Amino acid sequence: MEIQYTAIPVERLEAMREEGKDEFGNKWQLRVAEGWEPLRCCLRKASQDEDIALICYSPWDSASPWMEAGPVFVHYEACAGYSATDQYPASHLRSKAILNPFDHTGARAYDHITFLGNEDDHEAALKDVLSQPEVAFVHVRSQEAGCFHFLATSRDGSAGR
Ligand SMILES: [Zn+2]
Incomplete structure (x- = not known):
């Protein structure tokens, strides 16, 4: 995926x-x-x-x-944004994160909420959550501060299949 x-x-x-x-x-x-x-x-x-x-x-x-x-x-001023949209943002790989998944109706998919530690394979965990049929998209958040990091979706539209 x-x-x-x-x-x-x-x-x-x-x-x-x-x-x-x-x-x-x-x-x-x-x-x-x-x-x-x-x-x-x-x-x-x-x-x-x-x-x-x-x-x-x-x-x-x-x-x-x-x-x-x-x-x-x-x-503060405009920047180029994040262009490596097929790569897990390197600055977030070694962080304590929450994978906060939502289903196809937009409701939280509680069964697939995942907590990641510094040493965990963030990308593999994210793939696993996104491959669940009921998961449509994932918000990756900071575990310590709770704040939003980025949105993750399946590129090939295979989420849910
Ligand atoms: Zn910026």
């Missing part, structure tokens, strides 16, 4: 920058990176002194009772 890894869509970020606020009304505010902040626009860690912003983000793009929103770091 080929997995598609999706960061925050560039268009949504661009609209927020133009508005000067995130989708929840928080001001788009410049912040100087200390160098540890995980950036969800391009799925890498910030370098020290980079211009970033802390925003509230929800990976859902339409109303859903399952919708979760929370704080994520992004670049």
Whole structure:
């Protein structure tokens, strides 16, 4: 199975920058990176002194009772986004993560929630969850902070088969 890894869509970020606020009304505010902040626009860690912003983000793009929103770091100015969409983001491989799966109706697939430690094979675990017939997509989150990392879907549309 080929997995598609999706960061925050560039268009949504661009609209927020133009508005000067995130989708929840928080001001788009410049912040100087200390160098540890995980950036969800391009799925890498910030370098020290980079211009970033802390925003509230929800990976859902339409109303859903399952919708979760929370704080994520992004670049203050537009960046290139995450282009290696067929590769597990390297900066997230050695992290404590939760694989938070959803079914084809958009509801959480509780039976397949998976907790990963630093040493686990994240990609294999993600493939395993995405290959479950009832799983349509997975939100990968931080286990420590709970915040959203990225969206994972099956590239060949084989999820559910
Ligand atoms: Zn970025």
